[in-house]
Amino acid sequence: SQQGEEDPQALSIQEGENATMNCSYKTSINNLQWYRQNSGRGLVHLILIRSNEREKHSGRLRVTLDTSKKSSSLLITASRAADTASYFCATGGGGSYIPTFGRGTSLIVHP
Amino acid sequence: DTEVTQTPKHLVMGMTNKKSLKCEQHMGHRAMYWYKQKAKKPPELMFVYSYEKLSINESVPSRFSPECPNSSLLNLHLHALQPEDSALYLCASSQLRGDTGELFFGEGSRLTVL
Numbered sequence: 752s753q754q755g756e757e758d759p760q761a762l763s764i765q766e767g768e769n770a771t772m773n774c775s776y777k778t779s780i781n782n783l784q785w786y787r788q789n790s791g792r793g794l795v796h797l798i799l800i801r802s803n804e805r806e807k808h809s810g811r812l813r814v815t816l817d818t819s820k821k822s823s824s825l826l827i828t829a830s831r832a833a834d835t836a837s838y839f840c841a842t843g844g845g846g847s848y849i850p851t852f853g854r855g856t857s858l859i860v861h862p
Numbered sequence: 863d864t865e866v867t868q869t870p871k872h873l874v875m876g877m878t879n880k881k882s883l884k885c886e887q888h889m890g891h892r893a894m895y896w897y898k899q900k901a902k903k904p905p906e907l908m909f910v911y912s913y914e915k916l917s918i919n920e921s922v923p924s925r926f927s928p929e930c931p932n933s934s935l936l937n938l939h940l941h942a943l944q945p946e947d948s949a950l951y952l953c954a955s956s957q958l959r960g961d962t963g964e965l966f967f968g969e970g971s972r973l974t975v976l
Contacts, residue, residue: 784964793866793952793967794905839904841965848893848958849918850965852904 755783755840755853763859770827772856774840775820783816783823784841784850794839797825832862865889868953868968876976877943883971885936885953894936895965896928897952905952911936912958943975 758773774783782801786794800807800816800823807814813826827834837857841850866887875881885894893912897905910918911930919928925947927939936953950972954965 786965791950791970791972793868793969794954794965795967796964799964848956848963849895849907849910854904857902 755842755851757838757840757853757856759856760854761857761859763861764830766830766832766860766862768830768860770830770834770858770860772825772838772858774823774825774853776823776840776842776853777821778842780818780842782843783814784843785812785814785823785825786839786841786852788837788839788855790836797838827858830858830860832860834858835860866953866955866966866968868951868971870971871969872972872974874974874976875940875943877945879943880939880941882940883938883951883953883973885938885968886934887955887966888934889955889966890933890957891955891966892933892958893956894930895954895956896936896938897954899950899952899970909938940973943973945975948973948975 755774755776784799785797788794798809798814800814811828816823837855839855840853843850869884895910896908899905907920908922909928914930925942929937950970952970953968956963956965
């Protein structure tokens with residue numbers, strides 16, 4: 752069963768705007784990962800944040816983690832049409848090395 | 863470019879056919895995974911191999927039969943599938959660590975069962 756729940760399920764923005772996606776989870780974790788999936792393709796790992804970290808950056812990506820609220824957010828700044836994809840959070844921990852995927856957010860960036 | 867290669871990219875088969883999906887990685891990863899993904903849904907874990915041994919089978923029907931011939935290869939043998947088995951089948955690999963590592967996915971095999 753999926754642990755992460757992304758919000759919103761769908762997001763439509765204009766190129767140049769920022770996109771924020773949220774992920775909530777239920778049990779304790781060791782880390783949280785974000786993946787991107789272009790339509791009909793494989794998933795690509797974007798970033799991993801550990802449970803003792805609060806914020807992490809990678810290029811135009813900013814991830815935050817609030818373990819007290821059991822939530823994470825992914826911010827994509829200055830979005831581009833090429834950012835159009837589905838974004839999944841995946842939680843890891845609880846004695847398992849296998850991440851559990853949330854339901855995903857579908858992002859559409861209009862040129 | 864992905865370092866996990868899946869073949870074929872597309873497969874159409876009848877319910878009486880026997881076919882196989884193949885996956886290969888040369889990153890030295892010792893964990894390999896099969897996921898099934900339906901449209902607009904997250905990937906669902908099917909099988910996990912660690913050190914070439916089946917470690918997790920998520921109650922997958924026996925018409926799906928995994929095989930790990932060596933540390934670089936992972937197969938999924940398909941027999942007597944149903945139309946509802948039509949989906950994108952994703953292979954992934956990862957290093958085995960104390961906590962969760964990054965998953966490397968292939969591009970998937972799009973399966974259609976007629």
